[in-house]
Amino acid sequence: MSIPPVSFEFFPPNTPEGMVKLRAVREQLDAEAPEFYSVTYGAGGSTQSKTLAAVLEIAAEGRAVAPHLSCIGAERAALRELLAMLRQQGIRRVVALRGDLPSGTVKGGEFRYASDLVRFIREETGDWFHIEVAAYPEVHPQARSARDDLDAFVQKMQAGADSAITQYFFNAEAFLRFRDEVAARGVTQPLVPGIMPITNFTQLARFSDACGAEIPRWIRQRLAGFGDDVASIRAFGLDVVTALCARLIDEGASSLHFYTLNQAAPSLEILHRLREG
Numbered sequence: 001m002s003i004p005p006v007s008f009e010f011f012p013p014n015t016p017e018g019m020v021k022l023r024a025v026r027e028q029l030d031a032e033a034p035e036f037y038s039v040t041y042g043a044g045g046s047t048q049s050k051t052l053a054a055v056l057e058i059a060a061e062g063r064a065v066a067p068h069l070s071c072i073g074a075e076r077a078a079l080r081e082l083l084a085m086l087r088q089q090g091i092r093r094v095v096a097l098r099g100d101l102p103s104g105t106v107k108g109g110e111f112r113y114a115s116d117l118v119r120f121i122r123e124e125t126g127d128w129f130h131i132e133v134a135a136y137p138e139v140h141p142q143a144r145s146a147r148d149d150l151d152a153f154v155q156k157m158q159a160g161a162d163s164a165i166t167q168y169f170f171n172a173e174a175f176l177r178f179r180d181e182v183a184a185r186g187v188t189q190p191l192v193p194g195i196m197p198i199t200n201f202t203q204l205a206r207f208s209d210a211c212g213a214e215i216p217r218w219i220r221q222r223l224a225g226f227g228d229d230v231a232s233i234r235a236f237g238l239d240v241v242t243a244l245c246a247r248l249i250d251e252g253a254s255s256l257h258f259y260t261l262n263q264a265a266p267s268l269e270i271l272h273r274l275r276e277g
Helices: 014-034 049-061 075-086 116-127 147-157 172-182 201-211 217-225 230-250 266-277
Strands: 006-010 036-037 065-070 093-097 130-135 163-168 192-197 255-257
Touching: 006 014, 014 049, 014 266, 036 049, 049 065, 065 075, 075 116, 093 116, 116 130, 116 147, 130 147, 147 163, 147 172, 163 255, 172 192, 172 230, 192 230, 201 217, 217 230, 230 255, 230 266
Parallel strands: 006 036, 006 255, 036 065, 065 093, 093 130, 130 163, 163 192, 192 255
Antiparallel strands: none
16 A cells, blocks of 8 residues: 655653664654654643753754744743744744643633634744644534534635644544535645554543544443453554554545554554565
């Protein structure tokens, strides 16, 4: 099977040892010639300094990299300064998100929505940055309704986003339905499926419950049935996610974005299986 372009997401390591490990992971993933790497950060920018350290290191290696930027709790002056620094470092891509307030914080700053952040980046920097935004095929967990969530997504694209990366999902129909819905609303920018390899059921269930990503009942039951059998969980997970990716490619996905959790092997194995298939 011919594989479309891919990209990989990391979280910023908290320790020097974690940074060393992430360098080794990048070296392995480089074999896939990814379009870019992205680096997350926590609520209200709680790990922003670590995010920027990872981003600048990746950029210094000559790799394309996109920091996550969150606008909730942020001030325009600080974001303006950050964007200027990213430009100075030659970084050409960002992931623009609303984000969450830090725990115990009430004030939301000068931005309310991700569309505000997209518009601000465009006003400040023109076409310098390729702006990615988030999409939720199974509806954002804080959305008042599916219609409101769809409206918010369309507003982000109309504000100047270049493409969107989805929250991970395991139901291809949810993605395809969302793609059709946004296309019917006039969105022509690429919609990139977010792919989460399955390696740890407890961790996956916790992530999914928090972010509103549905684990279909048949997958959840099979994973739960493996108990502590890590090898069986990983083998089943590879089968499920590889089949999902194959379906998405068949349906015309322009690229795939892998949530690596700072591991190379699961994503590389999925891509290997796709090529062999």
